[in-house]
Amino acid sequence: MKVIQHLWFTQDMEAAIRFYTALIPGSSMGEISTFPADTPSGPIGSVKVASFTLGDQRYMALEAAGPATFNHAFSITVECEDQAGIDRLWEALKDGGAEEQCGWLRDRWGLSWQIVPRRLSELMSDPDPRKRQRVAEAMLKMVKLDIAGLEAAAAG
Incomplete structure (x- = not known):
C-alpha cells in the first residue's frame, strides 16, 4: 500500500x-x-x-x-538540520508569498509550508516542562524560526 x-x-x-x-x-x-x-x-x-x-x-x-x-488544513513541513537550511528555504519560498507566525509561510501558489529546525523537536521533547514552555513561548513570537533564539529560550 x-x-x-x-x-x-x-x-x-x-x-x-x-x-x-x-x-x-x-x-x-x-x-x-x-x-x-x-x-x-x-x-x-x-x-x-x-x-x-x-x-x-x-x-x-x-x-x-x-x-x-490551498489552505492551512494541508501544509508541507520541512525539517532542516541548521539555520542555513532554514534561511535558504525561507527566502526562496517567501518570494511572491507571505510570511506567517511560528515558521509558517505561504508560497506564491498559496501552498502552506512549515520550515522548522530538527532541534525544535528535541527541545520540545525535553523532560523539563519549564524548558518546553520557554521554547514554545519563544517560537510563538517568531516568524522565521531561529535556532539560536530557541536554544536561548531553552537555556532560560
Whole structure:
C-alpha cells in the first residue's frame, strides 16, 4: 500500500513542481500528462496531471479549473538540520508569498509550508516542562524560526 499526497493547482502547476523539486534535495519530477477526456474541470487536454517527489515523500498534482485553493488544513513541513537550511528555504519560498507566525509561510501558489529546525523537536521533547514552555513561548513570537533564539529560550 502506498500513500501519496495530492495537490490541486488552478494554474502554473509545472512551474511550482519545478521550483519545489529544485529547492528540496533528493527531489525529482515525474512526467506531466494531459487528461485524455473532457472533465467537469475542462475540455480534453486542459487538465494536467503530474507526479513528483519532495525528499522522501511522493506527490501527485493536478492542474485544472475549479474551486480548489490551498489552505492551512494541508501544509508541507520541512525539517532542516541548521539555520542555513532554514534561511535558504525561507527566502526562496517567501518570494511572491507571505510570511506567517511560528515558521509558517505561504508560497506564491498559496501552498502552506512549515520550515522548522530538527532541534525544535528535541527541545520540545525535553523532560523539563519549564524548558518546553520557554521554547514554545519563544517560537510563538517568531516568524522565521531561529535556532539560536530557541536554544536561548531553552537555556532560560
